[in-house]
Amino acid sequence: MILHHQYAEQLSSLGSYVVPSPLDNMQVELFNHELAQQIGFPIDDISPDQLLAMLHSPSTPFTFKAFAQKYGGHQFGHWNPELGDGRGLLLGELKNQQGYYTDLHLKGAGPTPYSRHADGRAVLRSTIREYIGGEALHALGIPSSRSLCLFSSNTQVLRETAEPGAMMIRTAPSHIRFGHFEYYFYAQQHDKLEQLMDYTIANHFSECANADNPYAELLRQITLRTARMIALWQCHGFVHGVMNTDNMSIHGITFDYGPYAFMDYYDSNAVFNHTDQGGRYAFDQQPGIALWNLNALAHAFSSHCSIDELKDILSQFEPTYLAQYNSIMLLRMGLESTSEHKSCLTTWLDMLASEQRDYTYSFRQLALCDGINLCDSLRDNFIDRRRFDKWWNHYSALRQRSANQSTDLTRLNPVVIPRTHLLQDAIESAELDDFSKTTTLLEATSTPYDKKWDNHDLSKPPATTSAVSLSCSS
Structure with a gap:
């Protein structure tokens, strides 16, 4: 196996070489065979247990050039230059048969x-959440890092309480964040x-090289990718929880899973991060925050782009976001992109919100x-049946006339x-030490x-609609 270290x-001056420090009695609990095949990991030559053993030696391809990247970030709107890979190491890049490179990044x-x-x-808690979260978003068609x-x-790690320590290898096209550019x-x-x-243009955005x-063009591509990703978050009720610029990938992929959650009952103001008292990263704030973060990133491009270029690029976020959002949401309902169909969608969401439906x-x-x-199961889901019946009659009439009428919405x-x-x-x-529920949830x-x-049972909403509060700590 050839592991690259580009x-x-x-x-090399943008970080530090660091040898990984293994935990006590590490065991392979989950291994993503499908992903391994896609990224070119030689599973026939290196078994998961052999990979684990190689992480214990400082002179294997996975450890001898392990690298911690330096970056900064705007955290809750405030600039912090004292950031970087504080618990993660870039082990190297793997090249698949199609010639695409993938980062292997050891977390913890x-x-x-x-x-x-x-x-x-x-800790084990956060690694399970990130592993399953990344696979879930990928299956929904939402770009994401994957594990x-x-x-x-057996190592205990102290957070709010003592918890089992864990490690994971995360994959992504790269681990370059908005905060990399901001820091320098x-x-x-x-x-x-x-x-x-x-480096970014040559290795990750080669299509930009021939632009005027x-x-x-690099900033434009980052902007467009970010807009499309955020639209998909909104379509599926995903709340990232901590959209600091150091948690934003230049590839427009969901990155750095912390206090994320999918909404249960529909609440446009949903906040799940218990440290986000002001609701900066609430569900309905995510599009605006993404644009704010892109504006912060654009400052780092100000020496290479004119003010008019930067304004033009950032102005493309909103129409790109709206086009993606409306297209996906209407398609999920078998509707089309017309004002009447959009009004039907708006009323549907208003009903979900007012009745706190899942x-x-x-x-x-x-x-x-x-x-x-x-x-009956749909109608019985609502309390105000009169309002629902009125909406259903309108929706049904639109659906029967829609070009998407025959679409299988499941x-x-x-x-x-x-x-x-x-x-x-x-x-x-x-x-x-029972991972059976983890593997079942991962499969589902x-x-x-x-x-x-x-x-x-995995399809059922929770029995209570009480608010969820999650911790950033992992």
Whole structure:
């Protein structure tokens, strides 16, 4: 196997080499065989247990050039230059048969120069949440980092309480964040900033190289990808929880899973991060925050782009976001992009909000109807039947005239998502060395449209509509 080290070798001054620090009695609990095949990991030559063993030696291809990246970020709107890979290490890049490179990044690898006196560890709770979250979003068609494997251990890590420590290998096209560019811009290290930009274009955005201004085109592509990703978050009720610029990927993929959650009952103001008292990263704020973050990133491009170029690029966020959002949401309902159909969608969401109906369950029940024959399970989901009947009659008439009338909506509306209570149930079992619930939930969220889950317990909304509050700590 050839593991490349392009970032570490070409941008060695933008971070530090660090040898991973294994945990006690590490065991392979999850391994993503499908992903391994896609990214070119030689599973026939290196078994998961052999991979684990190689992480214990400082001289294997996975460890001898392990690299901690330096970056900064705007955290809750405030600039913080004292960031970087405080618990993660870029092991290298893997090249598949199609010639695409994928980062292998070890999370929970121990202290680095950027740990800020922390232990550099991750806990089992957060690694399970990230592993399942990434696979779930991928299955929903939402771009995301993904996990190759998860290792448990006997090491106890102190957070709010003592928890089992764990490690995972995360994959992504790269681990370059908005905060990478911001750091070298604010540090006035313009030579390193340009080196980073040129590396990014050459290795990840080669289509920008022949543009009149490659740097402007790079920012444009980041903007468009981000807009489309955020639209998909909004379509599926996903709340990231902590959209700091150091948690934003230049590839427009969901990145750095912390206090994320999928909404249960529909609440446009939903906040799940208990430290976000002001609701900065609430569900309905995510599009605006994404644009705010892109504006922060654009400052780092100001030496390479004119003010008019930057304004033009940022102005493309909103129409791109709206086009993606409206297209997906209307298609999920078998409707078209007309003002009348959009009004029907708005009324549907208003009904979900006013009656605190479960977002995913309601869309799935709607999908199980054919737009003509009303399912009792959908109607019975609402208290104000008079309002619902009026809406249904309008929707049914629109659906029958729609070009999307014959679309199978069950292929667009998931039955299973990684709900917070399901994740917590799996985590509590895993902490007792029982990963059966984890693997079942992983299977279900990786096949979220399959009708076999419709009558399964994993498809049911939680019994209570009480608010969920999650911690950032991992």
